[in-house]
Amino acid sequence: MEKYKLTINGKHIEAVRGMTVLEAANSAGIYIPTLCADPDLEPYGSCRLCVVEIEGMRGLPTSCTTPVTEGMVVHTETPAVTAVRKMAVELLIADHPADCLTCTKNQNCELQKVANYLGIKELRFPKTTRKYEIDTSNPFFDIDRNKCILCARCVRTCNEITCVGAIDLAFRGNDTKVATFGDKTLFDSICQSCGECMVRCPTGALALKEVNNYTHEVKTTCPYCGVGCSMILGVRNNKVVSVKGNREGASNQGKLCVKGRFGIPEFVNSPERLTTPLIKKNGKLEKASWDEAIRLIASKFSNYQPEEVAVVSSSRATNEANYITQKFARSALGTNNVDNCARV
Ligand code: SF4
Ligand code: SF4
Ligand code: SF4
Structure with missing residues (x-):
């Protein structure tokens, strides 16, 4: 691996x-402030916050798009750099609602963070009057374009990571906005509701409908399919209240699909979940022990020839559990009629 020596500050x-x-x-x-940069996405260079001075180079290049070279001398905090960054953020704030206290992103907002870092205390530019209706059509998250800073992280995520292409920057100039094809609601678009765009939005423009704070976290594996995505559950009062992807997960590296991201708390906390086997007695389902249920199934199986029996395994079970299930079908029941619900 070729290495370069350089000097920064x-x-x-x-x-x-x-x-x-x-x-x-x-x-x-x-630290170099950024808004459009994301480690999972290709460099974009649009927010202009990461500008730096590089000796021998004209102007203020964006550090997110400039490759390192041998002997480079970089300055990240000069007066010229700070002036450009401040101007960029002041222009964003001029076009931004002052809703922090009621915003779901409050204290977790990258725009707040950079404004604070740059010490912006007053508004130099007059407020503009951008007024978009909030798109609440998606069941899990909303798009409030009034809080959008047009960093295109969502658009690039949908193209580069989920490869769906449900959203893009549409229209021109001051009318530019994140839009679906034909400017329909997100619900009426090809969006798959994976929420990957939402987790990368630096502001409250793409935000969960309901934010639940947790008291502690638990690392686990998503039970919805066999991919084995690693996730971190937020727990409060012994209930799962939030889910996020674990960046250390080998198979998902922090990403989740719609089921893992949004389908866990309601399912896990549902009082309708079956917690014991049920056996129908006199037309009514009654709770039974596992021993009782397994004995009943075994006695019923003995009434059939092996080729009359089929075993359907679960896409929610682990690879190992599915392996054992087909082994049981072939070795214990003597049937090759084995299938898995994953291919529906
Ligand atoms: S997106 Fe950030 S800056 Fe804008 S209202 Fe929400 S918390 Fe405040
Ligand atoms: S939720 Fe997923 S599919 Fe829908 S716009 Fe965002 S990244 Fe694209
Ligand atoms: S919705 Fe969020 S991620 Fe998308 S462009 Fe606007 S601020 Fe950036």
Whole structure:
């Protein structure tokens, strides 16, 4: 792996060839504010917050799109850099509602964070009057375009990560907005409700309908299919109240689909869940022990020839459990009639 030596703010660091200046700075613990950058997405260079000064280079290049080179000398906090960053954020704030206290993203908002970092205390520019109706059509999250800063993280996520392409930046100039094909609601678009765009939105523009704070977290594996996505559950009062993808998960690296992201709390907490086997007696389903249920099934099986029996396994079970199930069908029941509900 070829390495370059460079200097950032007087600190000598090493960076792997192919890294951007932003990545090199971050890996050395040097903070550069950003809004459109995301480690999972291709560099975009639109928010202009990550501009830096590089000796021998004209202007203020965006560090997220500039690759490191040998001997590079970078300054991330000069007066010129700060002036450009402040201007960029002040313009965003001028076009942004002052709703922080009632915003679901309050205290977790990247726009707040950079405004605070840059010490913006007053509004230099007159407020504009952008007024969009909130799209509440999706069952899980809303789009409030009034809080959108047009960083396109959502659009790029939908294209680069989920490969759905449900949303894009549409229209021009001041009318530019995140839109679906034909400017329909999200519900009427091809959106799959995976929520990947929402988790990457730096502001409250894409936000959960309901935010539930948790008291502690539990790492687990999604039970919905056999992929084995790692997830972190937020728990409060012994109930699952939130779900997020675990970036350390080998098979999902933090990503989740609609079922894992939004289908866990209601399902896990449902009082309608079956917690014991049920046996029909006199036309009524009655609770039974596992021993009783298994004995009953075994006695019924003995009335059939092996080829009259089929075993359908579960896509929610682990690979190992499914393996044992087909083994049981073939070795114990003597049938090759084995299937799995995953292929519906
Ligand atoms: S998106 Fe951020 S800055 Fe905008 S209202 Fe919400 S918390 Fe405040
Ligand atoms: S929820 Fe998923 S499919 Fe829908 S717009 Fe966002 S990233 Fe695309
Ligand atoms: S909705 Fe969020 S992620 Fe998408 S462009 Fe607007 S601010 Fe960026």
